[in-house]
Amino acid sequence: MLLTAFRGPRGKATSLSFTHVSSGLVLDALAELARRTGAVIMPHECPVLLQREHDRRHLPDDDMRAPAIVVPPADWSGRAIEQVVSPLPEPPQRPVLPRFAYHSLVGVVVPTDEPCVCCGQVRGWVYTGPVFGAEAPGAGICPYCIAFGKAAARYGATFNDVIDGDVPDEVAREILERTPGIPSWQSPRWLTHCGDAAEYLKALDADGQPTSYQFRCRVCGTSLAYSDFT
Ligand SMILES: [Zn+2]
Ligand SMILES: [Zn+2]
Structure with missing residues (x-):
């Protein structure tokens, strides 16, 4: 001093x-x-x-x-x-989310300050959708570990189960292992069109009505949907 x-x-x-x-x-x-x-x-x-x-x-x-x-x-x-x-620093800006070719991320990620259970990094976001696989943690995986295939490689995790139609093996693997799942009440189905998996957009949830899961064909742009009940 x-x-x-x-x-x-x-x-x-x-x-x-x-x-x-x-x-x-x-x-x-x-x-x-x-x-x-x-x-x-x-x-x-x-x-x-x-x-x-x-x-x-x-x-x-x-x-x-x-x-x-x-x-x-x-x-x-x-x-x-x-x-x-020395006032407290501004809260950190959340990192940008990874982009998924087949999923909008609507309804399956929330902000968090906790580290990811898979990569141990504080990524700012945690995935809240379905996870399949006996060894896989049911919660706490960041969307980057889905996008990069790290959770699939480490735990044998998949995030989707049923693909409704024929698509090339590489597309099927991307949907099952490297694409977030559908936050649905019943067993989710991935819709396909024009020989490709469709892009999942969102779930429409009207009171007393079945939930409608909305997709769009990546090739021709056709809107697709299926419904389930609570
Ligand atoms: Zn991670
Ligand atoms: Zn199409």
Whole structure:
């Protein structure tokens, strides 16, 4: 810590400047000193800390007056100073979701701050749809581990079960092992059209009606759907 005293007229010290102050005990001592002397604290490029609203008008200019924060003397502490000088960082932006050729991701991912059970990374998202496979964890897999085939390779997991129609083996493997499942009440079915698997869009869920699972053909654009009951 560096303490600088600026001398005023007749050798009277009128200003004190502390620089390179570490947090913890030093800040507590500084807060105590300011509290006892009725001083204001002016952290560099941060709002000024006041002990009384009355002190606001003594600040040199409006740019300082407006954002100044009044902290009652009883609450002055190193922590109070720290909260102004080092506010909590902004919450992290969630990473972008992986894109799936055959699934919109509607209804099968939610935000999370927990690490993925499969890759151990904090990916910002967790998959909430169906998982098949005796060794596979039923929850906690991130969508990246589905997209990259990591969950399929590690646990023998699949996320879909029945493909309704004939598609090339490579497409079938992509749907079963590397595409999220359908959040359905009954055994889900993957619809196909024009010799390709269709793209799953969403589940339409009207009260008292069967849920309708909506797909679209990736080749001709035809809308496809099937329904089930709760
Ligand atoms: Zn993962
Ligand atoms: Zn088609």
